[in-house]
Amino acid sequence: MDWDKLRIFHAVADAGSLTHAGDKLNLSQSAVSRQIRGLEESLNATLFHRHARGLILTEQGELLFDATAAMTRRLDTAFARIRDSEEEVFGELRVTTTTGFGTLWLSPRLPKLYERYPDLKVDLMLEERVLDLPMREADVAIRMKEPSQADLIRKKLMMVRMCLYATPDYLADHAAPRTLEEIKDHRLICQNTDSDQVGAGRSLVQHLMTQNIRSMLTVNNYYGVLQGVLQNLGIGVLPDYVTEDFPDLVQVLPDLTSADVPVFLAYPEELRQSQRVSAFKDFVQDEIISYRKRLRANSDS
Numbered sequence: 216m217d218w219d220k221l222r223i224f225h226a227v228a229d230a231g232s233l234t235h236a237g238d239k240l241n242l243s244q245s246a247v248s249r250q251i252r253g254l255e256e257s258l259n260a261t262l263f264h265r266h267a268r269g270l271i272l273t274e275q276g277e278l279l280f281d282a283t284a285a286m287t288r289r290l291d292t293a294f295a296r297i298r299d300s301e302e303e304v305f306g307e308l309r310v311t312t313t314t315g316f317g318t319l320w321l322s323p324r325l326p327k328l329y330e331r332y333p334d335l336k337v338d339l340m341l342e343e344r345v346l347d348l349p350m351r352e353a354d355v356a357i358r359m360k361e362p363s364q365a366d367l368i369r370k371k372l373m374m375v376r377m378c379l380y381a382t383p384d385y386l387a388d389h390a391a392p393r394t395l396e397e398i399k400d401h402r403l404i405c406q407n408t409d410s411d412q413v414g415a416g417r418s419l420v421q422h423l424m425t426q427n428i429r430s431m432l433t434v435n436n437y438y439g440v441l442q443g444v445l446q447n448l449g450i451g452v453l454p455d456y457v458t459e460d461f462p463d464l465v466q467v468l469p470d471l472t473s474a475d476v477p478v479f480l481a482y483p484e485e486l487r488q489s490q491r492v493s494a495f496k497d498f499v500q501d502e503i504i505s506y507r508k509r510l511r512a513n514s515d516s
Contacts, residue, residue: 220254223247224262225283228276231269288351304494305334312357315437316478317341320456321357321499328498335491343411343436348483355482355495359413362481369481370496372503375454377416377473380464385447391467392450398468399426402449404440407433415473420452459506 226236227247237247255262262276272280312321317339329335346352349366356362362369379398381391392398405420406412410433432448434440441461444451450467454476458464480499486492 217254217257220250220257221279221283221286223250224254224279225287227251227263227270228272228280228283231271233270285350291351304332304490305336306491307336307338308355308491308495309338309340309353310355310357310495311340311342311346311353313343313359313436314341315454316357316359318436318438319441319454319460323460324502327502328495331498332494335494337495348481351483354486354489355480355492357478357480357499359476359478361477361479364481366484367481368484368487369479370500372478372480372499373507374475375456375478376475377413377419377452378455378469379450379467379471380444380453380457381450381467382444382447383463383465385444385449386465386467388447391465393468395423395468395471396426398423398450399428401428402430402432403428404432404434404443404449404451406435406437406440406452410435413473413476415476416452416454419471419473423452456506459509 223236223240223242226240227233230236230239233244233247233251236242237244240247251262258275258279260275261273262279263270264273310321318341322339325337325339328337340346340353345358345362346356347364348354348356348362349364357372359375361371389401392401403420403423405423406416408417408420408424430449432443434443437453437457440451440453441457443449444453444464445461453464455472458466480496482489482492482496
């Protein structure tokens with residue numbers, strides 16, 4: 216296997232141009248073209264369709280590009296692990312979590328992480344899709360259920376519940392519901408039950424919708440739900456951790472909550488010794504411990 220030809224092929228496929236790939240690799244266009252031609256001859260396959268506006272991968276080229284992309288990710292991970300210092304934390308760390316948790320809980324706390332490790336480069340990927348950690352789509356994941364993928368180290372961080380919240384201004388203008396039946400007189404702000412979300416949150420919303428609610432605002436993530444609540448549009452279904460950063464929110468019908476939702480942190484076994492991963496894991500755990508202490512202090516006061 217000619218690794219140099221594969222490296223050049225990947226650069227060309229990524230750039231879509233021999234010239235741009237050559238500039239990136241510090242090679243002439245003719246040298247890049249020779250390497251691609253040699254690779255195609257060795258594989259007895261055409262890897263690119265050539266046209267005036269650039270290069271497009273053929274079906275065979277797409278297969279090879281998928282393989283070189285996976286190989287590049289694994290090499291980047293290996294290089295990062297090799298560079299990991301026992302005394303310093305630096306380099307890129309790819310973290311994936313849901314949009315709601317990432318925007319409402321994690322992002323507001325990241326300044327503390329950068330204070331500790333100013334040379335860390337966090338790539339925060341917020342999406343409901345579960346990324347494949349063993350395939351190096353991300354380094355660390357924080358998910359609202361226990362990961363099912365093999366070869367992962369996992370740690371339960373905390374339990375979350377979905378509850379009903381409104382602003383004091385909204386409740387001053389609208390009589391707070393005292394029973395489940397009275398929720399139909401208010402606008403409900405929640406995630407659509409067809410959107411990706413934790414099952415406990417979906418079950419709570421489905422239960423509320425049995426009351427024939429007349430007006431609703433549905434959003435595809437909890438950040439959007441929170442914004443609707445803060446604009447006094449109605450009563451929102453939100454995770455209970457939002458109350459720490461938005462202490463003025465009032466819980467409505469406190470006995471009406473979802474089942475507990477576990478929050479897990481996970482990363483691949485091969486990153487067990489990574490200083491970047493260890494630093495992030497310790498930071499999140501410290502923040503969770505502080506969060507729990509504040510909750511206990513508030514409940515005791």
